[in-house]
Amino acid sequence: xxxxxxxxxxxxxxxxAPAGTAEQQRVQLAYQVAxxxxxxQDRTVGNLRTRATGILATAAFVVTFSSSVHLIGDSTxxxxxxxxxxSLLGVVLVQGVVVMLVLWPRNFTFGHGVxxxxxxxxxxxxxxxxxxxxxxxxxxxxxxxxAQIVRLARYYQCATLLLLVEVALxxxxxxxxx
Numbered sequence: 001x002x003x004x005x006x007x008x009x010x011x012x013x014x015x016x017a018p019a020g021t022a023e024q025q026r027v028q029l030a031y032q033v034a035x036x037x038x039x040x041q042d043r044t045v046g047n048l049r050t051r052a053t054g055i056l057a058t059a060a061f062v063v064t065f066s067s068s069v070h071l072i073g074d075s076t077x078x079x080x081x082x083x084x085x086x087s088l089l090g091v092v093l094v095q096g097v098v099v100m101l102v103l104w105p106r107n108f109t110f111g112h113g114v115x116x117x118x119x120x121x122x123x124x125x126x127x128x129x130x131x132x133x134x135x136x137x138x139x140x141x142x143x144x145x146x147a148q149i150v151r152l153a154r155y156y157q158c159a160t161l162l163l164l165v166e167v168a169l170x171x172x173x174x175x176x177x178x
Contacts, residue, residue: 031130034138038110041145045108048152052102055159059095059166063088066170084173088166095162101155106148109141 066080066088112134 027132027135028130030135031138034135034142035111037142038138038145041108041142041149042110044149045152048149048156049103052099052156052159055156055163056096056099059092059163062163062166062170063092079177080173081176084169084176088169088173091162091166091169095159095166098155098159098162102152102159106152108145108148110145112138112141
């Protein structure tokens, strides 16, 4: 079972409680923790996207470097073998797709609507603004985000591996022509 879901199950049952009770304090603390986790997830997605952009820029540099030192193209220098050029093209194309999977906009939720806190639930005016149900909705949101973040991390790992393959192809092509 997911840690976030398990934490949500340990929250006190919903119902009106005076603002200063231990139960309401635990709900407030759980809410603060959930919001902190939402912020952390937001930062994680931003970091993955920044790093994926770096992978794409590095891949472009490797290809540009290969052509600028006349490994690819017409010159009297070392000729880049056709097998390596075709392989490099394939790797760069797949890498570009994988990076785009990281960068492509997705539906993440890093919190909840302001009106969920402002408008009291239908339980009455004496219901606290942050109740167990609100925290449990945040926990569901965090779990949904977590699944997407794991996929983004896997795409990033693939892109990194493809960068290593790209560099290895360039080196193999140069070595094969010596």
